[in-house]
Amino acid sequence: MQPTSSMNEEFLKKWQMGLQIFRPSIDNTSVHERKKAIKLSADVAMASLRKGTTCWSRALIEKTATEDNFLVRQMLSGIKAETLINKKLPKKTVCHRKIVRRSKKILRRKSKSASEEAAAKAKRLVKRRTQGLRNVVPGGELMSNDVLLLQETLDYIVSLQTQVNVMRSIVDAAEAEIER
Template sequence: MHAPSKFKKAFMAQLLLSLRAAGQASKSMGIRERRDAVRLSSDVAMAMASAARARAAPRSAAWARALVARHAAERRNEALMRRIMGGAGYEMAAAAARSRKGERSRRIVRRSRRVCSGAGRKRRSSLTASGCSAMAAARRMVRARLQVLRSLVPGGEGLRGFSLLTETLDYVVCLRTQVELMQCLCKGSRPQLG
């Protein structure tokens, strides 16, 4: 399964623009900082390209927004992100990063509600556990995996079940495209050096 070439083209253009911005920004940087800059710019490029696609064909790209917000949450990224996304775009991203705190508190409330109303649930699960513990174990395993997946997909912390899988699907496709394009860049830039 591959991403459509139109998306790839848009992604590539975005990637080149942001890499160039990163290159201008990182005149005097160590290799590690430069790597972070490249990483950041490629991530932002991916997020912007995928958000463009999401806008063209209505689908959710919550992970893109969360990814940009996560990067914008760090102060040291500010200058570079301003370069890449423009001032207004960065302001939006920073605002989104700030508002994630509110989301967290909402999540706490939801969880506490679940705990409070979980008496019947516990009884039921114990009932099934007495019947077939294998099934309960399988369910526990699945829950643990979903938790890991939630931590891997940006913005996945608040998602459950179906929407988490949808986001994962989109994210995996975009990640794959990102890897492909970056490989292509590596390959392409080498002959220029030599």
């Protein structure tokens, strides 16, 4: 799945709008604050492309709304910003540590054949990798369904590719301007 040129154009428009909103506050700030503003506006632009239809976009909107509510409202104009900002994500389920430890001990006690051990090892590997995905994708820790997690991950990757393509084209244009 490659991002389309219309996605690139839409992202660029929304990102520019976010940077223009931040412009007055960026001029007299440190490099760290500028980087934070650029990242924040890029995140909101990327999430607004999906209009809150994916878990990762809602998670990014919720995260950025707590940091800069004005920016989010401005960039999400026309997408029912209030409903997206105020929409709560499902709570993460928490297991008690003692219960988890006890169940793992019980599973270890049972003797297993070689094929069962290989299957268990593969299952642990998949579980570890899935947990890694949950940590990387915004809102991933709230998804209990692995299929949904993979779909969201693919969609998030396409959005990140869009962001990278736009940033590359900006850098290429700036380098071409410098060479003149």
